[in-house]
Amino acid sequence: MEGSRVRTLAEDRVLVTGGAGFIGSHLCERLLALSKDVLCVDNFYTGTRTNVSHLLREPHFELMRHDVTFPLYVEVDRIYNLACPASPIHYQFDPVQTTKTSVHGAINMLGLAKRLKATILQASTSEVYGDPKTHPQREDYWGNVNPIGPRSCYDEGKRCAETLFFDYYRQHRLAIKVARIFNTYGPRMHPNDGRVVSNFIVQALKGTDITVYGDGSQTRSFCYVSDLVEALVRLMDTSSEFTGPINLGNPKEFTILELAETIVRMTASRSKIVFKPLPTDDPVQRQPDISLARREFAWEPKVPLDEGLRETIDYFKRTLQ
Numbered sequence: 592m593e594g595s596r597v598r599t600l601a602e603d604r605v606l607v608t609g610g611a612g613f614i615g616s617h618l619c620e621r622l623l624a625l626s627k628d629v630l631c632v633d634n635f636y637t638g639t640r641t642n643v644s645h646l647l648r649e650p651h652f653e654l655m656r657h658d659v660t661f662p663l664y665v666e667v668d669r670i671y672n673l674a675c676p677a678s679p680i681h682y683q684f685d686p687v688q689t690t691k692t693s694v695h696g697a698i699n700m701l702g703l704a705k706r707l708k709a710t711i712l713q714a715s716t717s718e719v720y721g722d723p724k725t726h727p728q729r730e731d732y733w734g735n736v737n738p739i740g741p742r743s744c745y746d747e748g749k750r751c752a753e754t755l756f757f758d759y760y761r762q763h764r765l766a767i768k769v770a771r772i773f774n775t776y777g778p779r780m781h782p783n784d785g786r787v788v789s790n791f792i793v794q795a796l797k798g799t800d801i802t803v804y805g806d807g808s809q810t811r812s813f814c815y816v817s818d819l820v821e822a823l824v825r826l827m828d829t830s831s832e833f834t835g836p837i838n839l840g841n842p843k844e845f846t847i848l849e850l851a852e853t854i855v856r857m858t859a860s861r862s863k864i865v866f867k868p869l870p871t872d873d874p875v876q877r878q879p880d881i882s883l884a885r886r887e888f889a890w891e892p893k894v895p896l897d898e899g900l901r902e903t904i905d906y907f908k909r910t911l912q
């Protein structure tokens with residue numbers, strides 16, 4: 592009895608790096624709802640205090656300003672490592688810092704996990720597949736990544752972080768979980784980060800032209816943030832032998848043009864859809880194969896695109912006023 596109480600307590604202190612960001616803030620909320628003690632660490636590069644201001648009065652929530660490229664000494668039982676700018680505009684603004692955040696950040700958080708014998712989860716990305724030659728992408732696909740392009744700081748940084756996670760697992764028997772996250776959207780996305788969902792919604796609400804790169808026939812799959820957070824929590828709870836990498840995303844594909852048209856309809860916007868050339872290394876198709884997540888922890892996304900977009904549009908209507 593005593594032993595099981597100690598064990599329950601021992602799994603309760605959770606560190607979320609990048610916790611004041613878009614996904615991180617929803618994860619902090621969810622962990623608090625699960626009665627965890629949450630330590631949110633962020634340097635506010637792309638995240639904001641506002642994203643977590645509603646949590647500051649929670650007795651089990653703590654916010655710490657810290658840059659993960661520097662060592663961190665805290666006592667926790669589990670670590671979700673989300674710290675890293677995620678949109679091309681932000682990660683290309685200071686590419687050296689992006690690689691440092693991915694690589695040094697991973698080294699620092701893995702070192703902390705090793706010292707504490709804590710389970711650590713890495714927010715990796717579908718970008719490790721680069722411009723994929725197979726569809727949909729399965730976890731055993733090694734990717735097709737340009738190592739020297741403008742996106743490489745992020746793609747290769749995340750690939751190197753995965754390498755470090757698996758070396759800590761093999762060399763130090765550390766309990767690791769590697770999640771390859773595909774396009775996720777929802778409230779608290781950064782309004783100016785150039786990501787397609789937030790871009791289109793902001794443009795539609797402001798009545799400015801909606802910019803589609805290429806002819807809009809490239810496809811993406813969009814996962815609503817609550818579905819993604821549910822998957823991260825379930826992944827953390829898998830047995831210590833389960834490491835991933837595991838794809839987390841919504842396998843339902845939409846073309847970029849369909850997305851633009853849906854958003855124009857839902858916002859009753861007068862915006863015109865205009866076409867511009869595709870940026871370098873922009874993949875033409877991106878779709879997760881989520882059979883592993885279905886098998887391992889019976890997960891699949893539940894929120895339909897219309898419903899998720901409605902929540903996101905409402906959020907941007909409130910914040911853009």
Ligand SMILES: NC(=O)c1ccc[n+]([C@@H]2O[C@H](COP(=O)([O-])OP(=O)(O)OC[C@H]3O[C@@H](n4cnc5c(N)ncnc54)[C@H](O)[C@@H]3O)[C@@H](O)[C@H]2O)c1
Pocket residue numbers: 608609610611612613614615632633634635636637638639657658659660672673674675676677678692696714715716717771772773774775776781
């Ligand atoms: N949103 C997506 O579609 C998506 C897709 C794939 C992977 N991911 C990964 O999920 C994680 C969260 O992404 P997000 O969409 O919430 O992005 P975000 O930019 O909103 O969140 C990242 C957070 O990390 C913080 N951060 C950045 N550098 C830091 C540093 N050096 N030290 C401490 N904090 C730092 C930022 O301030 C921000 O709060 C990222 O690691 C990202 O690569 C996201």
